[in-house]
Amino acid sequence: MAFGTQDETDEVMNEINMTPLVDVMLVLLIIFIITVPVMKHSINIDLPRASSQPQHAKPQTVRVSVDAQGAYYWNESRVADQDLARMLRVEAARDPQPELHIRGDRDVRYERVAQVMALAQQAGLRNIGFITEPKRGP
DSSP: OOSSOOOGGGOOOOSOOOHHHHHHHHHHHHHHHHHHHHHHSOOOOOOOOOOOSOOOOOOOEEEEEEOTTOOEEETTEEEOHHHHHHHHHHHHTSSSOOEEEEEEOTTSOHHHHHHHHHHHHHHTOOOEEEOOOOOOOO
C-alpha cells in the first residue's frame, strides 16, 4: 500500500462527454431532412382577394303552402291556381333569385305539391326547399 500515489481508476476525467451533443445534432439533422423538401415543393395557388365592401342582402324567401283541400297560399295569402305560375315567373326573374319553400299538408294529394314543383322548375327557380315538421319523441 503506497501512501502518496493514486490509483489509475481515481483519476479526474478532463474530457467533455460528446455523446449527448451528438444525439441532439442527429435529431436536428433528421428534422431538417424532413422539413426542407416540404418547404421546397410548395403549390402555387391564386388566392382570392378580399374586399371590405358590405355583402349584398340575402335574397328573400317565398313560401308556397298547400292546404289539405289543395288550395295554394303565397306567403300565407290565398292564390288562384292560374296566378301561381305568373307569380313564380316574376320571382324567377329577380336578381338574386329568392328561395322557394314549399309546405304541403300531410293529407293533401301529392299531385298538388308536384304541380308547384313543376311550375317552379318551368319558371326557372333554382333554390327550392321543402318545409317539414320534426318528428316528435317515441
